[in-house]
Amino acid sequence: MFRTVALIFFLGVWSVPLTAGELPSYAINAGDILQVSVWKEPDLQLDVLVRPDGGFSLPMIGEVEAAGKTVEALREEITKRIGAYVPDAVVTVAVKQLSGDKVYVLGKVNRPGEYAVNRYVDVMQALSMARGGTPYADLNDIHILRRVHGELTAIPFDYGQVARGRRLEQNSFLHSGDTIVVP
Numbered sequence: 001m002f003r004t005v006a007l008i009f010f011l012g013v014w015s016v017p018l019t020a021g022e023l024p025s026y027a028i029n030a031g032d033i034l035q036v037s038v039w040k041e042p043d044l045q046l047d048v049l050v051r052p053d054g055g056f057s058l059p060m061i062g063e064v065e066a067a068g069k070t071v072e073a074l075r076e077e078i079t080k081r082i083g084a085y086v087p088d089a090v091v092t093v094a095v096k097q098l099s100g101d102k103v104y105v106l107g108k109v110n111r112p113g114e115y116a117v118n119r120y121v122d123v124m125q126a127l128s129m130a131r132g133g134t135p136y137a138d139l140n141d142i143h144i145l146r147r148v149h150g151e152l153t154a155i156p157f158d159y160g161q162v163a164r165g166r167r168l169e170q171n172s173f174l175h176s177g178d179t180i181v182v183p
Helices: 071-082 123-129 159-163
Strands: 008-010 013-015 033-038 045-049 055-058 062-065 091-097 102-107 113-116 142-148 151-157 179-182
Touching: 033 071, 045 055, 062 071, 071 091, 102 123, 123 142, 123 159, 123 179
Parallel strands: 102 179
Antiparallel strands: 008 013, 033 045, 033 091, 055 062, 102 113, 142 151, 142 179
């Protein structure tokens, strides 16, 4: 059986469409609630909210930067830092509530607004969450607004082509903070 990998030129960066088993690890976001525990240390069994600046505080070690890190990377950092106070610490970090990944859908859709996404969501799925376009929506002139290195970019999306099974590369996964504008 052959596996075909299509390379797509998108925003000046080559990207490879991913299968479910190849999705990247979850990156912690501001707004997420994490459960941090140190085995056999009852005072170090905490639920922490990742602040808008991306950090949170823990007893003994103080400020911890979490946003953008994987759960495993954060666990390793906490283990290393707390090791000075608790030798051979066994640290567990779990995401208790995903609140940081949000996308926005606005314009001529039936339910515009902010949507918390707990998994990888593509453009068609986000439009579905917004209950589709209104009768006056121009679905073939949709744009996804995305910040790339601090600069706002507009990515065109033609609903009609994707719905007909053409140019499926347009239906990419959304990034946290993306805004879909339906004129």
